[in-house]
Amino acid sequence: MTQKSSVRQMIGFITDVTRWSLSGGIGYQLFLCLLVVFMMLGVFAYLVQWKLGLAVTHMSDIVSWGFYIANFTFLVGVAAAAVMLILPSYIFKDKDFHHVVIIGEVVAIGALVMSMTFVFVDLGRPLQGWHIIPIIGLFNWPSSLLTWDILVLNVYLVLNLSIPAYILYCHYNQVEPDPRKYRPFVFISIFWAFGIHLITAFLYEGLPARPFWNNPLMGPRFLASAFAAGPALITVLLVIIHNTTVFKIPKQTFNKLRLIIVISAIINLIMLFSEVFKEFYFPTHHSLSAEYLYFGLDGHNSLVPWIWTAISINIIGTLLLAFNPGKNKPMLLLPACILLFVGIWIEKGIGLIVPGLVPSPLGEVVSYAPSWVEISIALGILALGMFVVTMLLKPALIIEHRFKAEKPS
């Protein structure tokens, strides 16, 4: 293969991918427009925040992290959960997962883009962002857990971009990808997936100032909840793909995903129970945060309805998935996955960040609810994530489909 032809191939690949990702039926176009509208809303809200400072959020010196960081934490979990598809398909050579693994990877990219954007909008001085870049700035590594997180998230993003890109490129050219070239990176990315979520947990776990977070169960529980919420999201996505495209997903895949979700969700609930037991069997001063979360403190009980909703739908979702009364019928499977996903989102987002900061170290209790700016920016970022996933997934599925159709393996 000459240099010239490979360049031409690359250009062809890129133009085709762009063409495929932008072309589609009227419904697809409308969907993209809707996403763009939401992104513009986010951009507008961010401009307001840019102009007036973070004062336009409802964060304060007490609740110094809010909706942004809550979503960041949750989405890192979703990104890490792609490993639940990668691990079986590449290591155990699972056929059912092998042809949906690309979807898991794309979801991971989307979640990573969203989580990093959430951190970015949370910065008070984003223009000074270059101060964390090693060499030209000062990178407080290995002391600061935040630098670890920046490091692992970026590397994970690169890994998750490059492995599928290589495989897709090969498939586009109707060539079988060389396992020697990508398998080492797959191994790394598997460890890395656990790494990103553990380190995100350590971000909180390493703060003795916040007893609600300073809890050794944090890391494992993050993993368990992520491995329930991530595959739940992927299941929903697979159902959508199954129903709207020619890319058909076999029933076996859904069943295996369901098992993964159920096991993780049960482990998550056991850990939740263990935490609740520790906080309420013999409540200490350090249990005030948990009390604030579950029952309210000094008349501040804005989180109480949320957390009980989260726990209820968590349990309902887990039971539905575990007993599977509809035998993998999407009519039941889909709501159960959505319930579980939303439940974990509340519990691990707002339900984790805000009580960690309230009561303040000086014992003061305040309420927190995101402002319209925070919600608009979050919606914008969500739209961005969905946009990224759509843009990547559509050409990826077309390439995979073509490859399979021509070379049935």
Next chain:
Amino acid sequence: MGFLKNKSGRQQITDEHRPCQDSGRREFLKKAVKAAAIGGTAVVTGCQAPGLLGSKEEFALQFQEYFKAHYRLMTEKERDTTITRLERLAKLQKNVDVQISSKEAMPGVLFGYGFNVTRCEGYMECVSACVRENNLDRKSNMQYIRIFEMEPGQMTPDAGQGKFFNEVPVDGRFYMGAQCNHCDNAPCIKACPTKATYREPDGIVVVDYDWCIGCRYCMAACPYYGRRFNWNEPVVPVKEITKKQHYLGNRQRRRGQMEKCTFCVQRTREGRLPACAEACPTGARIFGNLLDPKSEIRFVLENKKVFRWKEELGTDPKFWYFID
């Protein structure tokens, strides 16, 4: 072994040499910076419109400010340049002549603070003095110090009432203050991803405001509620600006920057007491050099029964509470 202990990694500048050298160089730099700013403007705008010069100069100065290094890594000359720029910016923006110092820590000094729980009567003079001295944001009513009204039977500020506003002292109650503890093993320093917050050789924990990116991880890491964030652009009435400033202390902060008590570095490095200790009408606040066996803070530590707040966290604060 001495060089290993000097955590700042910079050479100590002896105090005798500085003042005389300083003024000459400062004056020169002032002119140089002005010239550079005008030159920069010429590059940026292509031509010089005299009417717009002021705002263009401001833009050019801010442009240069954006690329400056971390304070600890600056050379002596770079420090002087940035200070001249900042002084000029204060003049341009608010028409005030501020003097920003870059005085280094004195050798043989480690600052410590004692708070006499028996003597504090809740007059809040310290809070007010601190706000004035440190040019704290009046818009969000930022305060570094909080005073708590305590019911008997408790001895930790988080159990007290921080929202009191009544005639003080109330019979049967006592008062306790809380502010940055200047931990020797500070969780905020460990947390900061950019090393914007660090411990100076005299033990104070400072923030290089211009290096801070505003991620607020330090805020989450602080067990004493010692840090404050500029959620909005800080507002200080021009008349009330304290003009004697320090780069690491009370100079003008910007939106999105973290700030905190610095033991009034602009005062204490000159030998003065912090504003809170000076303002306290009851003498409940003791400040001094921990390395000097004859200092008052050492007398307190040796002769009084002292305790530190949340000692179990291992943060090693340099802020002691004591009882008469």
Next chain:
Amino acid sequence: MKTPKQKKYGLATVLGLMIILTGWNAFSEKGGVVQTIKNATSTFDNGSVESVPPVPEDTVLAQVRYQGGTFRVETRKDKVKRFQCSQCHNNQPVAIANAVETAHGDITLNHGDKVKQLACFTCHDKDNRDVLITEKGTKVDMDHSYQLCGQCHFRQKKDWIGGAHGKRVSWWAGERVVKNCASCHDPHAPRFEKRWPKTYSRPFTE
């Protein structure tokens, strides 16, 4: 490529470095600030801080020693209205109408416990009004009233000399200058009055 021997040396170096670093870390963290304070035994030369101005005029060398050295207190005589007292209180009777009201009407005596209130001549010398007098009969200059207060408030006096009670004036460095007892306390009613605080803590409204 590296030979196995080189690899071994590399590994050993890395391990050795790790051990040294860990050891150094453990050693340097030991004891914390309390240990640092214990180790600091040499006096800091407070005079070396150049920015400290000379001591104010209205101070006087204290008659007690502070940690083996001297210190200064704020004077009182120049701050007392109508000092010298002997201008009126000389050997003749005071011949002005309403003299007590005019000169001392602002004094409310609230010192000592309720059963045994202090009287004027508990502290003021009957024979020489320019000075104070202790229970033992020692005359005390008004600038050194701490000597008188310290008869009863000996604990406070000890703390005041050491620095745990009272206040230094403005400077932690330089020569030690402290407030006198009567600089802060009204000797006739020494307890601080109740009043409204200067400001209030930032409210978190929600």
